[in-house]
Each structure stands twice: as C-alpha cells, then as structure tokens.
Amino acid sequence: MKITFVRPNFYPARSYDAMEPLCFAILKSLTPPDIETVLYDERLESLPVDEPTDLVAMTVETYTARRAYQVASQYRQHGIPVVMGGYHPTFMPDEASMFADAVVLGDAEGVWEQVVRDARAGRLRPRYGPYFQPTLEGLKPDRSIFAGKRYSPLALVQYGRGCRFNCEFCSIHAFYGTNLRQRPVRDVVAEIERQNKRHVFLVDDNIFVDVDRAKELFTALIPLNIRWSCQVSIDIARYPEIVELMAKSGCLSVLVGFESLDPANLQQMRKGWNSKWIDYPTAIRRFRDAGIMIYGTFVFGYDQDGPDAFEPAVEFSIEHKFLLANFNPLTPTPKADLYERLKREGRLIYDKWWLDSRFRYGEATFHPRGMTAQELTKGCYRARTAFNTASSIVRRLLDPHANLRTPYRAGIYLLSNLVSRHEIHAKQGRQLGAPTLGRPAVST
Numbered sequence: 001m002k003i004t005f006v007r008p009n010f011y012p013a014r015s016y017d018a019m020e021p022l023c024f025a026i027l028k029s030l031t032p033p034d035i036e037t038v039l040y041d042e043r044l045e046s047l048p049v050d051e052p053t054d055l056v057a058m059t060v061e062t063y064t065a066r067r068a069y070q071v072a073s074q075y076r077q078h079g080i081p082v083v084m085g086g087y088h089p090t091f092m093p094d095e096a097s098m099f100a101d102a103v104v105l106g107d108a109e110g111v112w113e114q115v116v117r118d119a120r121a122g123r124l125r126p127r128y129g130p131y132f133q134p135t136l137e138g139l140k141p142d143r144s145i146f147a148g149k150r151y152s153p154l155a156l157v158q159y160g161r162g163c164r165f166n167c168e169f170c171s172i173h174a175f176y177g178t179n180l181r182q183r184p185v186r187d188v189v190a191e192i193e194r195q196n197k198r199h200v201f202l203v204d205d206n207i208f209v210d211v212d213r214a215k216e217l218f219t220a221l222i223p224l225n226i227r228w229s230c231q232v233s234i235d236i237a238r239y240p241e242i243v244e245l246m247a248k249s250g251c252l253s254v255l256v257g258f259e260s261l262d263p264a265n266l267q268q269m270r271k272g273w274n275s276k277w278i279d280y281p282t283a284i285r286r287f288r289d290a291g292i293m294i295y296g297t298f299v300f301g302y303d304q305d306g307p308d309a310f311e312p313a314v315e316f317s318i319e320h321k322f323l324l325a326n327f328n329p330l331t332p333t334p335k336a337d338l339y340e341r342l343k344r345e346g347r348l349i350y351d352k353w354w355l356d357s358r359f360r361y362g363e364a365t366f367h368p369r370g371m372t373a374q375e376l377t378k379g380c381y382r383a384r385t386a387f388n389t390a391s392s393i394v395r396r397l398l399d400p401h402a403n404l405r406t407p408y409r410a411g412i413y414l415l416s417n418l419v420s421r422h423e424i425h426a427k428q429g430r431q432l433g434a435p436t437l438g439r440p441a442v443s444t
C-alpha cells in the first residue's frame with residue numbers, strides 16, 4: 001500500500017517561507033513501516049495528481065481549504081480516496097466531507113492507525129472522531145518524510161497543545177477547548193537532540209503555560225546550546241528572571257500578539273490581560289535588554305479602529321525596533337467566537353470567505369464599525385509596506401540590545417526581513433486556490 005501526504009498551498013505557487021509541516025512527521029511515525037509513504041508540499045513543488053497511490057492524506061487549514069478541495073477533486077477523479085484532517089475539517093466536517101472520502105476530527109494520535117487499517121481493508125469510514133485528546137507522552141515525529149525537500153533550516157518542535165487564554169478571534173480555543181497538554185520535557189529535549197539543528201522553532205501557540213513549567217523547560221534547554229524562537233503571551237515579561245532564563249537557554253526571538261494599542265479593543269477581543277500586569281514598553285524593554293528580538297503582531301478592525309489606527313502601530317513597531325511585525329485585518333475563522341458574533345450582527349461580507357471565488361488574500365471579510373472594509377484592507381497593506389521599507393529595516397537593525405547584538409542575530413534579522421518583504425507582496429490580493437481547474441471543484 002502507498003499513502004501520499006499532501007500539503008496544499010493557498011494557491012498553486014511556490015513560497016519562500018515554507019517550514020516542515022510537523023503533522024506529517026507525526027502521521028509518518030504512526031504509519032506501519034511496511035506502507036510506502038511520500039509527501040508533496042505545494043509550497044515547494046507541483047502536485048503529481050496522476051502518480052499512482054492508494055490513499056491521499058491532506059492537512060487542511062482555513063486559508064488552504066479551497067485549494068485543498070480542488071486538489072482532492074482531482075485525486076478523486078483518478079479514483080483515489082482522500083482523507084482530510086487538521087483545523088479546517090475539524091471545524092467544518094460537513095463541508096470537508098463533500099470533497100473527501102474520510103474526515104478526521106482533532107488530533108491524529110490514536111486515530112490515524114485506525115484510518116490506515118480501514119483504508120487497507122477498503123472500508124474507510126466517512127468520519128473519525130472527535131476522540132479524547134491523547135496524552136502527548138512518547139510522541140516521536142518521524143522526519144524522514146521530509147528527506148530531500150528544501151524547507152527552511154529551522155527544526156520545528158512542539159512542547160504542548162492548547163492555550164490558557166481564549167481570545168475572541170483565535171482558532172486554538174475552538175480546536176483544543178480548555179484542554180492544555182504538555183509533553184514531558186525529556187521528550188522535547190531528546191527530539192531536539194535527534195535533529196542536530198542549531199535553530200529550533202517551538203511551535204506552541206503560547207509557550208508560557210505557567211512559571212514552573214517555563215522554568216523547567218528553559219532550564220532543560222540550556223545544555224543543548226541551541227538558538228530558539230517561539231510564540232509567547234506578553235505576561236511572561238512580568239517575570240524578569242524567566243525572561244533572563246529564556247535568553248540564557250538560547251531564545252533569540254519571540255512572537256508576541258500585541259494586537260492593538262487601544263485598551264478598549266483589547267477588552268473587546270478578550271485580551272484585556274495583554275496590558276493588565278505589565279505595560280507594552282516595559283515588557284518590550286525586558287525582552288530587548290535580555291537580547292531577545294521581537295516579532296510583534298497587530299490586528300485591525302475592532303470597534304475602536306478608524307482609518308487612522310494603522311500609522312501609530314507601525315511607528316510603535318519601528319520605534320521599538322521589532323525584528324518583524326505583521327498588521328492583519330481581523331479575520332473571522334469558522335467556529336471562533338468572532339465568526340459567530342459577526343454573523344449574528346449581519347456584518348460578514350461573505351458567508352464563507354475561504355470558499356468564495358471573490359475573496360482575495362489580505363482583504364477584509366466583514367464590515368468594521370470605524371471604517372469601511374476597503375479602508376481596512378488598504379490600511380493593513382499600507383502598514384505592512386511601510387514597516388518593510390528599506391529605511392525601516394535599517395532603522396530597526398540599529399539596535400545594539402537585540403537585533404545587532406551578535407552577527408548571528410543581525411544575519412537572522414536581515415534574512416527574515418528580506419523574506420517577509422517578498423512574501424507580503426507575493427500573497428496580497430491573490431485568490432485562494434486555482435481560478436480554474438478544468439471543472440471547478442468548488443462553485444461559489
């Protein structure tokens with residue numbers, strides 16, 4: 001038997017920021033060794049839909065759903081059964097079922113083995129799960145599935161799943177609920193050691209679970225002599241000793257969701273805690289003084305945002321010498337509370353923007369209160385462009401505390417800024433999926 005793993009892109013084109021899709025290393029580790037496996041990642045290569053295979057397994061996010069459905073239709077025209085899993089099919093199983101022979105809800109562990117057994121016996125069930133959320137002990141992703149592929153040299157490693165917060169727009173709470181699970185730190189350490197890569201990206205949505213676990217993890221990373229990056233809630237900066245420990249264990253950069261400079265917006269998105277225990281400038285200073293570079297993200301379109309909301313956020317990000325920053329239109333994804341609220345309020349532009357042939361990447365998908373949808377789209381694009389000008393890149397680089405602290409940091413800084421500058425313009429305004437595929441698989 002042969003299984004083809006497929007990672008669709010937003011649209012059929014290459015990207016320059018492709019990282020290893022960890023879910024396939026997990027699926028590979030759960031697949032019996034006598035089964036032949038191959039991975040095609042559309043961000044790196046075109047998909048050979050006529051190559052013989054017995055089963056296609058796709059990971060699907062909301063932004064890739066339209067493209068995934070188109071690709072799945074092509075495989076199914078060749079008589080090959082398709083299984084879909086990941087965030088989007090979990091949130092929209094009925095929709096995904098229209099394009100897949102089987103849909104897996106939630107985590108793969110404890111389920112994928114059954115899917116493979118059923119596929120072998122020619123008895124795929126239309127739906128698997130949702131099952132209990134398995135313990136993460138003993139997880140051993142098999143990265144041999146990535147051999148020969150030109151991914152970024154980062155090692156992606158997961159410590160835990162879930163987040164203790166519940167921001168209105170976020171998919172994580174919708175996916176994991178209140179369940180927070182961490183792997184034993186020794187498993188994480190062993191996985192990093194096995195990969196033998198210098199730079200690790202800890203992919204957790206929020207690496208800061210609590211003070212004790214943060215100390216345990218960061219302390220265990222010190223002997224590995226690696227450099228690492230992560231996503232973290234700003235409240236970690238309340239604890240200067242933990243920020244110091246992060247830096248000591250090799251933390252080079254943190255992605256922090258600042259989201260808004262307006263406290264009323266933060267309240268509305270259920271992120272009032274962002275400025276409750278520590279103010280932004282103090283938190284930023286703690287990270288930078290420790291030598292940790294900051295990737296700040298902002299979201300626009302909450303009720304206090306008018307057309308003049310963008311420039312202050314860009315200026316703030318430049319003034320505080322962020323390594324990178326992103327300025328996104330608030331986007332209602334399925335099953336997030338934001339989606340349900342905007343739908344109730346009759347403010348959605350499209351019922352399902354992710355399937356709509358009129359939607360373009362980077363565009364507003366709802367009517368904000370303080371500006372028009374077009375102003376929201378243009379404001380975010382303007383902000384991204386302004387933040388990524390050559391003069392901004394130079395201004396931000398001149399930061400002896402963090403970005404210019406060592407030649408390695410300066411190298412990471414320049415490379416990340418060049419990729420980010422390219423990707424912004426490459427993605428903006430693109431239609432999701434292919435415009436035509438002979439017979440359109442998704443008609444909207």
Ligand code: B12
Pocket residue numbers: 009010017018019020021022023026057058059060061062063064083084085086087088104106107108109112156158170171172203204205328333334
């Ligand atoms: C790292 C990361 C990135 C990296 C890229 C990662 C990569 N490999 O290339 C970067 C920073 C580039 C990125 C970009 C974006 N990301 Co991102 N990203 C993540 C993050 C933090 C970790 C992903 C990961 O490695 N997870 C670990 C693996 C093991 O988990 P998993 O993929 O969920 O897989 C498990 C299950 O879902 C399931 N499963 C998954 N696929 C399949 C398939 C089958 C067949 C089966 C059986 C099971 C199964 O089994 C797995 C094991 O249990 C996630 C959040 C998260 N915690 O997952 C967001 C996340 C996936 N990203 C998200 C978004 C929105 C984006 C962007 C669209 C943002 C933007 N506006 O541009 C972009 C574009 C992504 C794209 N599609 O091209 C959202 C998706 C939400 C949604 N509703 O789809 C998430 C959930 C973040 C969030 N908080 O909302 N991202």
Ligand code: SF4
Pocket residue numbers: 163164165166167170171172173205206233257
């Ligand atoms: S802190 Fe981040 S990961 Fe957690 S719920 Fe909020 S946006 Fe999502």
